[in-house]
Amino acid sequence: MYEITYKEILNNDVELMVVNAPFVAKNAKPGNFLIVRVDEFGERIPLTIVKHDETSVTIIYQKLGYSTTLLSQKQAGDSLFDVVGPLGVPTHIRDVKSVLGIAGGVGSAPLYPQLEEYAKRGAAVDLVIGGRTKEHLLLVEDYKKFCRNIYFATDDGSFGHKGFVTQVAEELYQNKQYDLSIAIGPLIMMKNTVLLNKKYNVLTDVSLNPIMIDGTGMCGNCRVTVNGETRFACVDGPDFPAEGIDFDELMVRQNYYKSEEKHICRMKLEPKDES
């Protein structure tokens, strides 16, 4: 069992947990993720390792559907049934001088360890961070420790630019030059970021989040087409250079079980009518 040693509610949808998992923490590197099963019957859900020390790991998750909601019902002192990792290949840190991070929603969690690593290696790091509302802008205080400039975008305009992160980035590109941009967020946001960056000749790295089961290259569920070739996101990624990714195919794959996911949420999470 893997004990939750600390829990923090970041906003209505997003929470942070520190979990004791020595075998995951020991060799974890930026870009790695883990897989959690909340209880004995749980689904296997992948989450990025945002921070870690010798024996514990920090995860940040958004309550999207059944399994993440179940996870959020656990409190500090409770335990998770299974935690396995570190999975995936660590982020390939490129030899660049300036980086623009682009985070959408909970994507700011997986982006964090990568940007931090670039900053550690001396790159000038800027960040565009977006979310639905001001409350959905995550880890801002942590990012401030190493980002030169942080730009904000919210869907409702409650903080920063009203609109998409891509619009903020496009404005920046008018008078700033970046060697690399790392975009992490919903697939549609990453897809649009690549289109924009191509226009401005900025390289893009992304972190993909297809549906996964084992996370070890065994099932093939997580496959994506990159430059016409099949790659397994769990063992070849989850980070990839974005230019050759077939995002449209991936979006359809990610939605394959949408009706089942809705069904189980209705069945198991919504309050039952007692009358």
Next chain:
Amino acid sequence: MRADRVKMPVQDPDVRNTNFCEVALGLDLEHAKMEASRCLDCKNPRCVAACPVTIDIPGFIQHIKEEQIEEAYHTIYQSNILPAICGRVCPQEKQCEGACILGIKSESVSIGALERFVGDYALEQKLQVKEEIEGQEERVAIIGSGPAGIACSASLRRLGYQVDVYEALHEFGGVLKYGIPDFRLPKDIVDKEIQNAKDLGVKFHKNVIVGKSITIEQLLQEMNYKSIFIGSGAGLPKSLGIPGENLTGIYFANEFLTRVNLMKANRFPEAPTPVRIGDNVAIVGGGNVAMDAARTAKRLGAKNVFVLYRRDMTALPARREEVEHAIEEHIDFRLLLNPVEFIGENYVLKQVRCEVMELGEPDESGRRSPVGTNTYKTFDIDSCVISIGQSPNPILKTATEGLETDKRGRIVVNNHQTSIPGVFAGGDVVSGAATVILAMGAGKEAAVEIDKYIRENRG
């Protein structure tokens, strides 16, 4: 003596293809004795030579005849600690039963059914073989909890070593858990047989991926293991390499079977992992994996399940019993067809296009090789399960400097030892996808070599 074998009762095909309960129901004592009495107790038993772990087959069968089931169990246990599993899944017609002398003139003894009978009896009666385990200090780590790892761990423990098994998944058993379905091998049987290894004192650790969570070097240097056995299997699915393979609706067998067997998707939403296949399901391949996928799809409610295989019926590599059961369950075999393209609409699978094949000259496997005819057939399908083989997972290789593999990714061994001194390997990771009993045999033999290695290196 009866000329024909005692038939094991099975669930009715039209009932069982709607449930996940075991198909073959097992023999009772009376029928087991009847079948046992057919064995001639040969002086030079051909069956034993054909069993990869050389079980004293006439020996245990004579005990059954005399109703000494506990003794029969002890006899088997000397060579095989998983009789309830092997009795169910060994390709007996190619091994022990294939060699049985009775098979020449009539039907061979049902050795598998008898072994299963004894194994089940032992589990029901909770029989334990009492052994004095002489304690040794040295620690050995086993990577993977499939049949190879289990057999190796038990053998080493019986030699007195402190044995830790590290498993990547959240359950133990390897393919026995995530691959072979319940209707062929109920999972509680796997758990009970693994419990036997635990009772011997083997320690099992889940959720540890060697090469990621910890490296082989760390196991040797930091955790003080004297030797390591790699039994990580052949878990990487082979792809067809044809256009459209990433369309939604196409599964590799591993994903499909893992969803159902390990994650219990057949019980969705009680179990939270779903699986979806639709009405018309194509299965590509002809081995055990393909049969399991086809019969699983049928049980999930698919209306039409058809197997696309590029050779003919006689060449199917699956266990004979599984093919017979599949036919009874209305699996449709569409032979001499080779998929060349998946066709989709908006990234969702709609059709598979196949080339019609004919049989040409024999290839290196001795079977006539399929040759394309340049004519094509197209089928409408809702989903497809690709089941054309597996190769070893590269995680360990990539993480371990100096670990030699061949061009198919299999670990190269010499007397079960890898290119790294003190690190041994066996099972599917060495042989490529093979069988449960061969993996167990390799695990057992490697244990002998590991013992030798540790003794030789004692200071």
